[in-house]
Amino acid sequence: MVFFRSVNALSKLRYRLGQQSNLRDSVRWLQTQTSTDLDLRSQLKELIPEQQERLKKIKAEYGKVQLGNITVDMVLGGMRGMTGLLWETSLLDPDEGIRFRGLSIPECQKVLPGAKPGGEPLPEGLLWLLLTGKVPSKEQVDALSEELRSRAIVPDYVYKAIDALPITAHPMTQFTTGVMALQVQSEFQKAYDKGIHKSKYWEPTFEDSLSLIAQLPVVASYVYRRIFKDGKVIPVDDSLDYGANFSHLLGFDDPKMHELMRLYVTIHSDHEGGNVSAHTGHLVASALSDPYLSFAAALNGLAGPLHGLANQEVLLWIKSVVDEVGENVTTEQLKDYVWKTLNSGKVVPGFGHGVLRKTDPRYSCQRVFALKHLPDDPLFQLVSKLYEVVPPILLELGKVKNPWPNVDAHSGVLLNHFGLTEARFFTVLFGVSRSIGIGSQLIWDRALGLPLERPKSVTMESLENYCKKAASS
Numbered sequence: 001m002v003f004f005r006s007v008n009a010l011s012k013l014r015y016r017l018g019q020q021s022n023l024r025d026s027v028r029w030l031q032t033q034t035s036t037d038l039d040l041r042s043q044l045k046e047l048i049p050e051q052q053e054r055l056k057k058i059k060a061e062y063g064k065v066q067l068g069n070i071t072v073d074m075v076l077g078g079m080r081g082m083t084g085l086l087w088e089t090s091l092l093d094p095d096e097g098i099r100f101r102g103l104s105i106p107e108c109q110k111v112l113p114g115a116k117p118g119g120e121p122l123p124e125g126l127l128w129l130l131l132t133g134k135v136p137s138k139e140q141v142d143a144l145s146e147e148l149r150s151r152a153i154v155p156d157y158v159y160k161a162i163d164a165l166p167i168t169a170h171p172m173t174q175f176t177t178g179v180m181a182l183q184v185q186s187e188f189q190k191a192y193d194k195g196i197h198k199s200k201y202w203e204p205t206f207e208d209s210l211s212l213i214a215q216l217p218v219v220a221s222y223v224y225r226r227i228f229k230d231g232k233v234i235p236v237d238d239s240l241d242y243g244a245n246f247s248h249l250l251g252f253d254d255p256k257m258h259e260l261m262r263l264y265v266t267i268h269s270d271h272e273g274g275n276v277s278a279h280t281g282h283l284v285a286s287a288l289s290d291p292y293l294s295f296a297a298a299l300n301g302l303a304g305p306l307h308g309l310a311n312q313e314v315l316l317w318i319k320s321v322v323d324e325v326g327e328n329v330t331t332e333q334l335k336d337y338v339w340k341t342l343n344s345g346k347v348v349p350g351f352g353h354g355v356l357r358k359t360d361p362r363y364s365c366q367r368v369f370a371l372k373h374l375p376d377d378p379l380f381q382l383v384s385k386l387y388e389v390v391p392p393i394l395l396e397l398g399k400v401k402n403p404w405p406n407v408d409a410h411s412g413v414l415l416n417h418f419g420l421t422e423a424r425f426f427t428v429l430f431g432v433s434r435s436i437g438i439g440s441q442l443i444w445d446r447a448l449g450l451p452l453e454r455p456k457s458v459t460m461e462s463l464e465n466y467c468k469k470a471a472s473s
Helices: 025-031 040-062 072-076 105-111 123-132 138-151 156-163 171-185 187-193 202-228 242-250 255-267 276-285 291-302 310-325 331-343 361-373 378-397 408-417 423-448 460-472
Strands: 090-093 097-100
Touching: 040 123, 040 138, 040 202, 040 423, 072 460, 097 105, 097 123, 097 361, 105 361, 123 138, 123 242, 123 255, 123 423, 138 202, 138 242, 156 171, 156 202, 171 202, 171 291, 171 423, 187 202, 202 242, 202 291, 202 423, 242 255, 255 361, 255 408, 255 423, 276 291, 276 423, 291 423, 310 331, 310 378, 310 408, 310 423, 331 378, 361 378, 361 408, 378 408, 408 423
Parallel strands: none
Antiparallel strands: 090 097
């Protein structure tokens, strides 16, 4: 059986790095890549031996170097601040925000190809960047778009699995069910059953990951149309790129909405490896579960209120402000409502972050988009007022390390403006986007031969005994 599909459509692509002389030393690997005529899979095949040797050297030379001290607070506090995971595709800085292969969001917006000059970056370009560390040319991105469209075929049994659920089931439940049904076609599982050598694990993982990324907008839009649009399905448009096609499949063909979806998918794609969905995907995959099983697990983590479900909660909370106070809310009225929320034992959704200590750059770029395309939208104006009102109140409370808005504070309002008003569906959009980061890293997990994840746990009794002994010595 042939497990790996031909990607001849990409074979004549040329890489153009260019315009990168101002990047930081931390992206030296990206700067020193050479351009070739190879397709995406071939470029990976060329890069992998180099990175395998790099990992071996790090282990040999620095294997015993300590990365920090683990405290009891870290163990009891969700492992916050504890370094314990290799994640190549992105790195989160508490002050600067996310960097994709060393590039900040503004840098990605500048150097990654768009559908039009000066437009938002195409998600396919970010996928290429995350996988290779290279900034692709427009021709490479267009060819990758074509490759993904060719893979966007969903078997009927996937739809039947979703249809077996009540239409009232949460969109994330239906979406995850669809992903699990897709697992039947896993090339990794087939190859593993036939005894593929571990040095080649990355190859069927690559096939599964790209197919999964391609199929997700089709599955997600089916869920959306099933629940909210009487089940009337829209076919893929072969003339559109990944983000625009996703918007089209959902039923939104405003060119501005296409641009928003390109931006949305790009900025939600990856946020280093410690967040719940990324870590879950990596953990499950470390057991050699295939990309479909691993990503389905990641989606179940994303569905939690403290992770991806937060974007749903933000829009619902903002609409509750409007329902009670009105759209033309004054600053004082807004302050009162924020205090009312906090005094009731709830949080103001969309503010704070587990790592960031400044305004989330993903929030900032969405604000720029709103100022450009919908400056007079009443809910956007309310979001702008919240940016002025909420942080000082949270600082006054003295209980939060980061009072600034995160990515969820803005995304729902933008989607709502263009007609995607069903807040329960927002986490599905997040899930489609996150497949690009998780899938890219999973390919590198297999290429680098990363081991089964197995941290040590402790009981409260063992923790007490250890600390008493340490204090007496």
